[in-house]
Amino acid sequence: MGDNFAVNLLIFVMASFLGIELIRHVSRLLHTPLMSLTNAISSVSIVAALILMSDPKTDLILLLATLGIGLAAVNIVSGFMITERILKMFTKKGAR
Amino acid sequence: MEQFALYLYVLAIALFILSLRWMSEVRTSRRGNIAGVFGMAIAITGTLIAYHSERYDLLIGAFAIGAIIGVPIALKLPMSAVPQRTAMSHAFGSLSIALVGVGEYLVRIPGISIFDSAVLSVEIIIGFLTFTGSCIAFAKLQGLIPGKPWIYPGRVFVTLATLVISFGLAIYLVINPDQTFIIPIMAAFALIFGFLMVMSIGGADMPTVIAILNAYAGLSAAALGFVLDNKVLIVAGALDGASGLILAIVMSKAMNRSFLNVLFGGVGAIPSGGGDGKGAAKSAQSYAVEDVATVLENASSVVVVPGYGMAVAQAQYVVKELADILQGKGVDIKYAVHPVAGRMPGHMNVLLAEAEVSYDQLWEMERINSIFPETDVSIVVGANDVTNPAARTDPESPLYGMPILDTDKSRTVVFIKRSTAVGFAGVDNELFYMPNTMMVFGDAKQVLTELVATLKG
Numbered sequence: 280m281g282d283n284f285a286v287n288l289l290i291f292v293m294a295s296f297l298g299i300e301l302i303r304h305v306s307r308l309l310h311t312p313l314m315s316l317t318n319a320i321s322s323v324s325i326v327a328a329l330i331l332m333s334d335p336k337t338d339l340i341l342l343l344a345t346l347g348i349g350l351a352a353v354n355i356v357s358g359f360m361i362t363e364r365i366l367k368m369f370t371k372k373g374a375r
Numbered sequence: 376m377e378q379f380a381l382y383l384y385v386l387a388i389a390l391f392i393l394s395l396r397w398m399s400e401v402r403t404s405r406r407g408n409i410a411g412v413f414g415m416a417i418a419i420t421g422t423l424i425a426y427h428s429e430r431y432d433l434l435i436g437a438f439a440i441g442a443i444i445g446v447p448i449a450l451k452l453p454m455s456a457v458p459q460r461t462a463m464s465h466a467f468g469s470l471s472i473a474l475v476g477v478g479e480y481l482v483r484i485p486g487i488s489i490f491d492s493a494v495l496s497v498e499i500i501i502g503f504l505t506f507t508g509s510c511i512a513f514a515k516l517q518g519l520i521p522g523k524p525w526i527y528p529g530r531v532f533v534t535l536a537t538l539v540i541s542f543g544l545a546i547y548l549v550i551n552p553d554q555t556f557i558i559p560i561m562a563a564f565a566l567i568f569g570f571l572m573v574m575s576i577g578g579a580d581m582p583t584v585i586a587i588l589n590a591y592a593g594l595s596a597a598a599l600g601f602v603l604d605n606k607v608l609i610v611a612g613a614l615d616g617a618s619g620l621i622l623a624i625v626m627s628k629a630m631n632r633s634f635l636n637v638l639f640g641g642v643g644a645i646p647s648g649g650g651d652g653k654g655a656a657k658s659a660q661s662y663a664v665e666d667v668a669t670v671l672e673n674a675s676s677v678v679v680v681p682g683y684g685m686a687v688a689q690a691q692y693v694v695k696e697l698a699d700i701l702q703g704k705g706v707d708i709k710y711a712v713h714p715v716a717g718r719m720p721g722h723m724n725v726l727l728a729e730a731e732v733s734y735d736q737l738w739e740m741e742r743i744n745s746i747f748p749e750t751d752v753s754i755v756v757g758a759n760d761v762t763n764p765a766a767r768t769d770p771e772s773p774l775y776g777m778p779i780l781d782t783d784k785s786r787t788v789v790f791i792k793r794s795t796a797v798g799f800a801g802v803d804n805e806l807f808y809m810p811n812t813m814m815v816f817g818d819a820k821q822v823l824t825e826l827v828a829t830l831k832g
Contacts (some may be wrong), residue, residue, distance in 0.1 A: 298617025301395040310721030321615035326422040333426035343478035350471035352441025361451030370794040
């Protein structure tokens with residue numbers, strides 16, 4: 280699985296630099312919704328749980344995958360919804 | 376099919392990047408959130424296309440239960456509890472990643488490669504320590520346990536020892552990859568490390584801690600991406616890690632402290648010198664609400680300085696009410712927001728936005744500091760250390776060097792405070808004793824309500 284390591288490392292390094300540039304330009308005003316947004320986005324780790332679910336050799340693995348999906352789902356749903364709620368408060372007044 | 380999924384991943388990655396790009400300003404921020412939702416949906420769809428599961432019952436059931444838990448949290452959560460929610464979501468996310476990491480390890484034995492074994496071990500350790508760390512951060516923010524740092528002799532040694540043991544076991548595991556009984560022991564030490572680390576950090580340092588835990592959660596997601604050779608995980612993990620890192624840097628800079636000092640400094644445990652004795656000799660001048668009303672009626676510019684105390688007293692609505700009355704009288708109103716005011720990055724902005732304060736009235740520290748000398752009245756509501764002039768003037772003070780809001784330079788300072796108790800750094804605030812300071816003792820919400828009533832009458 281480590282065959283593509285160099286390519287993946289390149290992707291990781293580029294994405295990190297890109298992330299730093301993107302985040303640095305986020306207004307301090309929005310740091311709280313930014314956190315809830317990145318939190319929701321990082322819950323894309325649910326794909327790892329889904330992949331694990333596709334080949335559960337033992338019941339223990341099946342259990343771990345199920346828990347992984349459930350926990351990530353909480354974050355996906357609440358993360359995006361809370362971000363929306365917070366941003367609504369900011370934009371409501373901003374529209375004036 | 377896997378190829379098709381990869382293209383969907385590229386699309387998801389692009390949407391995630393746009394999501395953060397649009398998050399940079401208020402105008403486009405909601406578009407950013409929507410881009411995030413679509414990115415997530417596409418990433419999940421791509422995965423389901425490429426990897427067929429035989430157990431869609433469990434898959435859908437788990438997702439549904441997660442959603443059923445997530446929706447009420449999102450809808451009912453009071454804005455003052457957003458820091459706790461953030462800590463909790465780091466706990467859920469990192470636990471998910473850690474458990475899946477263990478699962479991936481078990482799938483790969485026998486015959487796991489050294490690379491996979493090493494990366495998964497590190498990922499499992501980071502995941503579990505982030506889990507307990509976030510749980511403790513949640514408990515402290517929610518007030519379930521005292522916010523004071525848990526300090527005892529040899530604390531740093533004990534804490535680091537658990538981490539070293541954990542990594543020692545990881546090395547053993549890489550050398551003997553099939554001895555999976557090591558995994559729960561290694562995880563246990565990681566769990567203990569996370570617990571000890573955050574137990575010894577004070578409540579006021581939570582903005583930095585939350586940001587660091589955010590970075591850890593991102594890193595462990597990226598590590599899992601390396602093992603699975605999954606691009607979307609690597610990118611999302613890197614973006615999340617970068618975000619946590621930047622926020623942690625912003626927070627520690629705003630406190631003039633290093634990461635290590637935040638993690639192991641134990642600030643807030645022992646009330647340090649600063650004003651002992653000296654403070655007793657000085658006396659703060661206490662004023663009544665009516666006096667403040669008179670001063671405000673004669674002011675033409677007012678700056679409100681909110682802090683964590685405003686969040687605790689839920690005083691943001693009455694602050695806005697006061698501001699509206701003053702604005703009606705032609706007074707110019709600004710809000711001065713210190714980067715570390717509150718319990719998470721941007722906490723004050725969210726609370727004030729909740730009370731419908733227009734965001735163009737929220738001023739960052741660097742911009743507002745040049746305006747204080749021309750300000751008639753500064754009203755400090757629930758902030759303390761971030762206004763202490765000793766940070767500028769007294770090299771002996773533990774706060775020395777920390778960037779502060781220069782409220783002391785305004786013509787009059789109205790300082791609303793429950794008692795003369797010291798702030799989180801355990802330092803007396805010189806601002807209390809300055810001749811242009813009017814201390815008003817009482818609960819922030821109550822004082823402001825009375826002030827509003829007086830100004831109306």
